[in-house]
Amino acid sequence: MKKAIVVTLALLLGLLMCFTGCSPADSPAVDTGSGAADASGSTGKPAGDATPEGTRPPARENVAKIILLMGQSNAIGATEYTPLKKILGNEAYKRAVSGYENVRIVYYAGESSATNYNAKKIDTTTVSALFDKVRFGKTLYGTHFGPDVGMAEAFSQQYPDDELFIIKVGRGGTSLSPYFMEGGALLEKAVQIVDGCCSVLEREGYSPEIISICWMQGENEAQNISNADNYKNELAVLVPLLREKFSKYAPYGGIPFIDAGISSHWTYHEKVNGNKKAYADESDLNYYFSTIDLGFTFNKEPEAKPDLAHFDSESVWLLGQEFLKYALAAYDKVR
Numbered sequence: 001m002k003k004a005i006v007v008t009l010a011l012l013l014g015l016l017m018c019f020t021g022c023s024p025a026d027s028p029a030v031d032t033g034s035g036a037a038d039a040s041g042s043t044g045k046p047a048g049d050a051t052p053e054g055t056r057p058p059a060r061e062n063v064a065k066i067i068l069l070m071g072q073s074n075a076i077g078a079t080e081y082t083p084l085k086k087i088l089g090n091e092a093y094k095r096a097v098s099g100y101e102n103v104r105i106v107y108y109a110g111e112s113s114a115t116n117y118n119a120k121k122i123d124t125t126t127v128s129a130l131f132d133k134v135r136f137g138k139t140l141y142g143t144h145f146g147p148d149v150g151m152a153e154a155f156s157q158q159y160p161d162d163e164l165f166i167i168k169v170g171r172g173g174t175s176l177s178p179y180f181m182e183g184g185a186l187l188e189k190a191v192q193i194v195d196g197c198c199s200v201l202e203r204e205g206y207s208p209e210i211i212s213i214c215w216m217q218g219e220n221e222a223q224n225i226s227n228a229d230n231y232k233n234e235l236a237v238l239v240p241l242l243r244e245k246f247s248k249y250a251p252y253g254g255i256p257f258i259d260a261g262i263s264s265h266w267t268y269h270e271k272v273n274g275n276k277k278a279y280a281d282e283s284d285l286n287y288y289f290s291t292i293d294l295g296f297t298f299n300k301e302p303e304a305k306p307d308l309a310h311f312d313s314e315s316v317w318l319l320g321q322e323f324l325k326y327a328l329a330a331y332d333k334v335r
Contacts, residue, residue: 056252060207066165066197066249067327068210069148070180070190071217073172074262074311074319076109077139077146083301083313095156096149099133103152103164106131106197108189109140110171122196127204130197131165140172145313147216150320165201165208167194175220175227176234182241191245198249209335210249212256212327213242216319218276219309222266232275235259239279239286253334254285258326260319261290263298265308285334287326291315294322 069075085093104127108115116132118125132138134152136145148166155164169190171179179186198208221227221234239257246255259280261273273290280288296315299306306312311319 060209062206064163064165064201064206064208065331066167066194066208066210067151067323068190068194068213068246069146069151069166069168069170069216069323070186070213071170071215072174072219073140073170073309074219074316075146075214075216076107076168076170076172077144077148077316078141078172078310079145079307079313079316080143080301081136081145081149081313082143084317087314088317092153096136096145096153099135100152100156101133102160102162103134103155103166104131105134105138105148105152105166105168106193107138107148107166107168108170108193109168110174110186111140114140117193117196119192119196122200125200127200127206130200134166138168145316147214147316147320147323150317151324152320153317154321154324165197167197169193170217173220174217176217176231176238180217180238181234187241187245194246194249208249209251210246210255211251211331211335212258212323213246214258214260214323214327216260218262218272219266222262222268222272225268225271228268228271228275231272232279235275235279251331251335256327256330256334257286258323258330259286259288260323261288261292263296263311264292265298285330287330289322289326291319294318 081096084096088096106117108117116138117130122130134148136149137143138148139146146168148168151166152164155162167190169186171186174186178184181187194210201208218231221231242257243250243255249255257280259276261276262269266272273292277288277290280286291311296319297312298308298310298315299312301307301312310316
């Protein structure tokens with residue numbers, strides 16, 4: 001009888017312990033943070049981020065947002081801006097002529113005379129002296145403009161109290177390889193300029209971050225079928241190389257790569273654009289948009305003899321705004 005009572009009391013005591021809470025070591029872990037997996041298995045972390053939440057570095061203070069714009073002539077700007085006077089209206093046109101105080105640029109357009117970067121003065125210059133206001137003419141010729149102006153217009157209107165820095169490096173008529181590959185002239189120039197600009201920014205208390213690399217190139221490869229076929233393979237070498245070179249300026253989740261399609265003027269444009277999109281589809285850090293689907297034109301200006309190799313003025317303006325839209329959205333995902 002006593003033995004039965006003891007057994008009964010033991011059973012009751014065990015039940016009581018389970019109701020009042022088992023040992024934490026035996027309890028299933030419950031993740032209530034932002035990294036909880038959804039039905040698809042995604043963690044919800046920024047694209048490309050594999051760092052455990054507890055080891056995430058502290059947010060940088062006084063971040064200088066930088067867009068690195070690279071490529072060939074449609075990137076650096078080879079389109080006359082005067083037709084925009086009728087297209088944009090007086091106010092927007094005047095802003096682009098006078099320049100944007102909160103969006104500033106250092107550029108290299110493939111010639112020593114077509115740049116505002118002076119490596120010899122990096123140790124003594126200031127941010128305001130190094131970076132010019134973005135405006136028409138910051139390219140190979142003073143009568144032309146590039147996508148940076150459309151970027152600046154959109155950013156200044158949306159974020160008038162914030163700052164954006166653009167570093168533009170490219171050259172007309174150049175191929176991806178060898179110019180942008182390891183040891184290539186334009187890659188080396190980009191590294192030199194980015195490091196120099198960031199050293200000046202850091203000296204004045206900024207924390208530079210490359211929020212996106214915007215890539216407008218491929219026209220050269222689209223003139224030859226073997227080069228067009230190989231374009232994805234070259235991107236697969238270029239993009240990791242760029243991220244490696246600029247890793248010290250990367251946001252927490254990595255540097256987004258924004259790739260714009262080329263126009264239908266080029267013989268093998270479909271092959272090149274298909275390879276651009278295929279590469280972009282391989283990573284959440286990569287983006288591609290079609291300039292053809294967006295209706296960008298290249299056959300209207302100048303009226304007497306259109307320059308078919310380059311986008312028309314309104315399309316260059318819109319190209320910059322499209323780049324900015326993608327760059328800011330991608331940065332929101334990785335920072």
